[in-house]
Amino acid sequence: MATPNNIDPSEFRRALGSFTTGVTIITTRSAEGEPVGVTANSFNSVSLTPPLVLWSLAKNSRSLRAFESNSHWGVHILSAHQEGLSNRFAKSGEDKFLGVDVEDGAGDIPLLSDCCARLQCKTIFRYEGGDHIIFVGEVLEFDRSELPPLAFHAGQYALAASKGKPVSFTSMQHDEPELTFGxxxxxxxxxxxxxxxxxxxxxxxxxxxxxxxxxxxxxxxxxxxxxxxxxxxxxxxxxxxxxxxxxxxxxxxxxxxxxxxxxxxxxxxxxxxxxxxxxxxxxxxxxxxxxxxxxxxxxxxxxxxxxxxxxxxxxxxxxxxxxxxx
Ligand SMILES: Cc1cc2nc3c(=O)[nH]c(=O)nc-3n(C[C@H](O)[C@H](O)[C@H](O)COP(=O)(O)O)c2cc1C
CATH class of the missing domain: 1.10.10.10 (Winged helix-like DNA-binding domain superfamily/Winged helix DNA-binding domain)
Known part of the structure; x- marks a missing residue:
């Protein structure tokens, strides 16, 4: 087993990638009033009562200042059709909102449309987390749709489908599986x-x-x-x-x-x-x-x-x- 001193960062990233997640875009507005947003899969639920969620942002992210200065932010849980939008908000320095329709949310945060769910939040805790800052937010408002979600697994976009109960059509046991069409x-x-x-x-x-x-x-x-x-x-x-x-x-x-x-x-x-x-x-x-x-x-x-x-x-x-x- 690897110890903290001999952990290889790229192997560690690969191990973390086997944890399948959804994909979110988190938005806010800078002190200058510009819309700001980043793609994040570090989002997670924390508490139902009170309704709390968290996510973490790299300290070297250009958006960090805006998220530290604005207490309000919006979490957009992306739908399977929003892979392009996810890629756009994962690129530093691009004009991420160019041609994107936004609505105004709580605290004037920009809200995107066609998502699986949107949570409008207010920061209640902020923690140091190594090379990231962890934001914990209270959910003020939310809405949801029935769109299929965008998932992320092993560094790639994935689809989510419920597995249901295991299905088997036959009670026949094959002793020589290499010789049979099961x-x-x-x-x-x-x-x-x-x-x-x-x-x-x-x-x-x-x-x-x-x-x-x-x-x-x-x-x-x-x-x-x-x-x-x-x-x-x-x-x-x-x-x-x-x-x-x-x-x-x-x-x-x-x-x-x-x-x-x-x-x-x-x-x-x-x-x-x-x-x-x-x-x-x-x-x-x-x-x-x-x-x-x-x-x-x-x-x-x-x-x-x-x-x-x-x-x-x-x-x-x-x-x-x-x-x-x-
Ligand atoms: C699927 C996916 C998930 C990501 N999750 C996070 C995350 O949770 N936290 C983070 O800081 N960056 C994450 N990133 C990277 C940021 O989206 C990327 O660094 C972005 O360029 C930051 O933009 P900025 O520098 O303009 O703030 C993720 C990227 C992808 C594609």
């Missing part, structure tokens, strides 16, 4: 989640007499107005389905598609009936998404979407995205 196999989890969702969407499509690939063709045309069959095929190459001219002709005969000629190419678009059917199935799919989000929770849905997008980006062989213009 329930943690990512391929199984992705495929299972996909099929459970799509089986329900396709039931709605089937109720209108649509096959999977016909439904895909119609959804592309709902997003993009008119396209050639080759363009639609390219946009759906990630599914492995083949969109054919025969399929489009059949949908045309069923009154769901109309064909137009442009520059000697045949382009297809939805008829009113085609748009109506497509929007009905799409709204059923959207209702399923809302149901999933309510089962998972807002933070968990946000984290899941973020992780899926990251996975798609990191494993993408170069497929087009349906809503990107070529």
């Amino acid at each position: 329930e943690d196999f990512i391929g199984y989890l992705l495929a299972r989640a996909h099929f459970q969702f799509y089986a329900q969407v396709m039931q709605h499509a089937a109720a209108y007499g649509l096959t999977d690939s016909e439904y895909f063709l119609l959804t592309i045309l709902a997003m993009r107005d008119t396209q050639t069959i080759e363009e639609v095929s390219a946009l759906f190459s990630y599914t492995g389905y083949h969109i054919t001219r025969a399929m489009a002709t059949d949908l045309q005969q069923r009154g769901l598609l109309a064909a137009h000629e442009r520059d000697s190419n045949v382009e297809y678009g939805l008829t009113d009936a085609g748009r109506e059917v497509t929007l009905r199935v799409l709204s059923a799919a959207k209702a399923l998404e809302i149901d999933i989000e309510s089962k998972l929770g807002a933070n968990e849905s946000f984290a899941l979407k973020h992780l899926l997008k990251t996975l798609i980006a990191k494993t993408d062989p170069g497929f087009a995205h349906p809503w990107n213009r070529a």
Whole structure:
């Protein structure tokens, strides 16, 4: 175990980084009336009654004088969308408030918006803490929202999702785990989640007499107005389905598609009936998404979407995205 004399500061910083925190921006106003703010993850709760919080500020921070001269400050617990703002307030000397909308809080402190929570505080104690000053404040007022929070772990921004109870699907014990595809196999989890969702969407499509690939063709045309069959095929190459001219002709005969000629190419678009059917199935799919989000929770849905997008980006062989213009 390391003793105070042989502690390596960078290793110590790394060890502290394994304590996952939220991210705050703490603001005040200087004696000259300028808005001042710093990104801080040293924030913590102290007491409920009376309502007390603390945070610590490096002694070499340019903002120190303002926080020592002004008894009022505002803590902004940042939301997952505020990573850019966090970076901006972590850079010394920048005009941190340039273009940022602020409201006036207690003691004229500048308050930022779109946070998970805001606490308006008044310093009641100040302590020396090595190379930092510790501020303990009494909370005078606060407000909160349901936005997903921004977290910080191991020197990087992170997302917070509740873990819930451990989930296990099988009672089967594997004696030779290296030879088996267990329930943690990512391929199984992705495929299972996909099929459970799509089986329900396709039931709605089937109720209108649509096959999977016909439904895909119609959804592309709902997003993009008119396209050639080759363009639609390219946009759906990630599914492995083949969109054919025969399929489009059949949908045309069923009154769901109309064909137009442009520059000697045949382009297809939805008829009113085609748009109506497509929007009905799409709204059923959207209702399923809302149901999933309510089962998972807002933070968990946000984290899941973020992780899926990251996975798609990191494993993408170069497929087009349906809503990107070529
Ligand atoms: C996620 C994160 C957390 C931080 N937490 C603190 C903190 O708790 N205390 C501190 O003094 N600096 C902290 N910093 C660094 C300050 O935000 C940074 O030094 C800032 O530039 C100080 O601004 P100033 O010199 O204009 O006062 C943190 C930075 C980041 C990115």
